[in-house]
Amino acid sequence: MSPIVNGQDNRLMVGIDIGSANITCAIGQADSSINRIKLRGISSTLSTGIKRGTITNRNELIDTLEKVINDTERMANIKITNAFLSITGEHIRAINTQAAIPLNRINGVNGGIVERSINDADIFQVLDLAQAVSLPIDRDILHTLPQEYVVDTLNEIKDPLGMTGRRLEGKVHLVTAAKTAMTNLVSCIEELGITVDGLVFQPLAAALATLNNDEMELGITLVDIGSTTTSIAVYHEGTVQHSATIPIGSSSITNDIAVMLQVSIDEAEMIKMKYASAKSSMSSPDLEINIPSKNGGMNRSIPEKEVSKYVEARMQEIFQMVIREIARANIKDPLTYGIVITGGGAELRNIVSLAENSMGVKVRKGKPINIDGAQDIADGPHHSTAMGLLLWPLYTTDHLNMKMPKNRSIKGLLEKIRHTIEDMF
Ligand SMILES: Nc1ncnc2c1ncn2[C@@H]1O[C@H](COP(=O)(O)OP(=O)(O)OP(=O)(O)O)[C@@H](O)[C@H]1O
Ligand SMILES: [Mg+2]
Known part of the structure; x- marks a missing residue:
C-alpha cells in the first residue's frame, strides 16, 4: 500500500505527546460525514531525554521519538509528514488579556450615519491587539484563545460577527512559553523530517479528549x-x-x-x-x-x-x-x-x-472519549493528551495560528471552526 500524503486536505491528524515518563504518537483521520476523528494508529514508549518539559539529552530524545514514530507509521501504514506536539513545563505562564477597537460608522444613502456590522477583519484586529502584550525576549506566545467579546455594553458574546455597535472588545486567554523550550522541541521533530504544525499546552489537549x-x-x-x-x-x-x-x-x-x-x-x-x-x-x-x-x-x-x-x-x-x-x-x-x-x-x-x-x-x-476507536486501544488516562492533539486543529480556535488571507475573508475558516465545535459532542 502506498503511503498516504499527510496534510489538512485529506484530514489526517498526527499528535506526539512528549512526556517525561511516556512518549506517545497517534494518527487519526477525520470523518467529515460524522464530524468525528477515528484513530488509525498509536504507539507509546518509555521516555528518555526529557524531564519536566526540559530536554536533558537531545540525541536520546530524538532516538526515542524516531522509534515511536516508526512504530506508529507501521501500525497505520501511513508516512507521517506533519504533527502537533504537546508541551508542558514550569516555564509556561498564562494570563487573560483584552483589547478594544472602535467600529467606525459609515454614511448612509441620505448622508445619515449608519452603524456597520462587525466583520471578520474587526474580529481579527481585536484579537491581534489583545495578544500584543509586551513579553520578555526569552518568551513567546503559545496560544491566543478567544474567551468572549463585548459589543458596547453587551457582554458574554461568543461570536460578534454581523452584530452592530460602536465598540468591539475581545477577551483572550494568552499562554506564553520559553522560546528555547519551544524551538528545541520543534527542532528534534524537524530533524526527523517532520514539519511541526503547532505546539499545544498539555492540559488543553487532554481537555479536548476527555471533557464534554x-x-x-x-x-x-x-x-x-x-x-x-x-x-x-x-x-x-x-x-x-x-x-x-x-x-x-x-x-x-x-x-x-x-x-x-x-x-x-x-x-x-x-x-x-x-x-x-x-x-x-x-x-x-x-x-x-x-x-x-x-x-x-x-x-x-x-x-x-x-x-x-x-x-x-x-x-x-x-x-x-x-x-x-x-x-x-x-x-x-x-x-x-x-x-x-x-x-x-x-x-x-x-x-x-x-x-x-x-x-x-x-x-x-x-x-x-471523543476519539472513535480509542476505547479499544488507547483508553487509559495517560493517552488523553495524545488523543487531544488529534482533535486540536479541528476543534480549537487559536488566533495565533490564524493568518488573515490577503484577498479572502477568514469568514469561511471561522465558519468551519464554529460548526465543528458545535457538532463535536
Ligand atoms: N497504575 C498506576 N498507579 C499509579 N501510578 C501510575 C499508574 N500507572 C501510571 N502511573 C504513573 O503515571 C505517570 C506517567 O503518567 P504520564 O504518562 O501521563 O506522564 P508523562 O506525560 O510522561 O509526564 P509529564 O506530563 O509530567 O511530562 C508515572 O509517574 C507513573 O508512575
Ligand atoms: Mg503528560
Missing part, C-alpha cells in the same frame, strides 16, 4: 497528573479561563516510596503501581508488602497501609496546589462539574475518593 460540551460550559477543571508535572486547565462558559503547570507529578510519589523504604526507583515504581492507595484508610490493614533483601540482608515486609500514608500525604500536597491554582481563575460561580483528573497519575488506586475529600468537589477520572 456541558462540562466546559458550566465549569470544570481538567487536572493532568503526569510523571513530573501536574497541569491544569479551568473551563467556564465554553472557554479556557485559566491554565497552569505545577512542577510535581506522580514520580514524586515513587521517589517518596524509594526514600522511605530504602528501595530502588524501579522497585518503588512497582510498589506504587501494585499496592499503593491514595487513601490509606482504604488500603488493606492486613496486607504486607514483601521487600526482597539487598546485599545479603534480611527480607523485610511493610504494611500496605504504611506505604499508602506516604502516598496520601504527597497526593494531598498536589491537590492543595491544584486548589490554589483554581482560585487564581477568579471565577465567581462554583464550577458545576468539579474536577476531572487524567494523565498516568490518575491511575493511582482510590485517587478519586481522596481528591473528592481533599478538594471538596465532585471528581471523575478522565479518559479519552
Whole structure:
C-alpha cells in the first residue's frame, strides 16, 4: 500500500505527546460525514531525554521519538509528514488579556450615519491587539484563545460577527512559553523530517479528549497528573479561563516510596503501581508488602497501609496546589462539574475518593472519549493528551495560528471552526 500524503486536505491528524515518563504518537483521520476523528494508529514508549518539559539529552530524545514514530507509521501504514506536539513545563505562564477597537460608522444613502456590522477583519484586529502584550525576549506566545467579546455594553458574546455597535472588545486567554523550550522541541521533530504544525499546552489537549460540551460550559477543571508535572486547565462558559503547570507529578510519589523504604526507583515504581492507595484508610490493614533483601540482608515486609500514608500525604500536597491554582481563575460561580483528573497519575488506586475529600468537589477520572476507536486501544488516562492533539486543529480556535488571507475573508475558516465545535459532542 502506498503511503498516504499527510496534510489538512485529506484530514489526517498526527499528535506526539512528549512526556517525561511516556512518549506517545497517534494518527487519526477525520470523518467529515460524522464530524468525528477515528484513530488509525498509536504507539507509546518509555521516555528518555526529557524531564519536566526540559530536554536533558537531545540525541536520546530524538532516538526515542524516531522509534515511536516508526512504530506508529507501521501500525497505520501511513508516512507521517506533519504533527502537533504537546508541551508542558514550569516555564509556561498564562494570563487573560483584552483589547478594544472602535467600529467606525459609515454614511448612509441620505448622508445619515449608519452603524456597520462587525466583520471578520474587526474580529481579527481585536484579537491581534489583545495578544500584543509586551513579553520578555526569552518568551513567546503559545496560544491566543478567544474567551468572549463585548459589543458596547453587551457582554458574554461568543461570536460578534454581523452584530452592530460602536465598540468591539475581545477577551483572550494568552499562554506564553520559553522560546528555547519551544524551538528545541520543534527542532528534534524537524530533524526527523517532520514539519511541526503547532505546539499545544498539555492540559488543553487532554481537555479536548476527555471533557464534554456541558462540562466546559458550566465549569470544570481538567487536572493532568503526569510523571513530573501536574497541569491544569479551568473551563467556564465554553472557554479556557485559566491554565497552569505545577512542577510535581506522580514520580514524586515513587521517589517518596524509594526514600522511605530504602528501595530502588524501579522497585518503588512497582510498589506504587501494585499496592499503593491514595487513601490509606482504604488500603488493606492486613496486607504486607514483601521487600526482597539487598546485599545479603534480611527480607523485610511493610504494611500496605504504611506505604499508602506516604502516598496520601504527597497526593494531598498536589491537590492543595491544584486548589490554589483554581482560585487564581477568579471565577465567581462554583464550577458545576468539579474536577476531572487524567494523565498516568490518575491511575493511582482510590485517587478519586481522596481528591473528592481533599478538594471538596465532585471528581471523575478522565479518559479519552471523543476519539472513535480509542476505547479499544488507547483508553487509559495517560493517552488523553495524545488523543487531544488529534482533535486540536479541528476543534480549537487559536488566533495565533490564524493568518488573515490577503484577498479572502477568514469568514469561511471561522465558519468551519464554529460548526465543528458545535457538532463535536
Ligand atoms: N497504575 C498506576 N498507579 C499509579 N501510578 C501510575 C499508574 N500507572 C501510571 N502511573 C504513573 O503515571 C505517570 C506517567 O503518567 P504520564 O504518562 O501521563 O506522564 P508523562 O506525560 O510522561 O509526564 P509529564 O506530563 O509530567 O511530562 C508515572 O509517574 C507513573 O508512575
Ligand atoms: Mg503528560
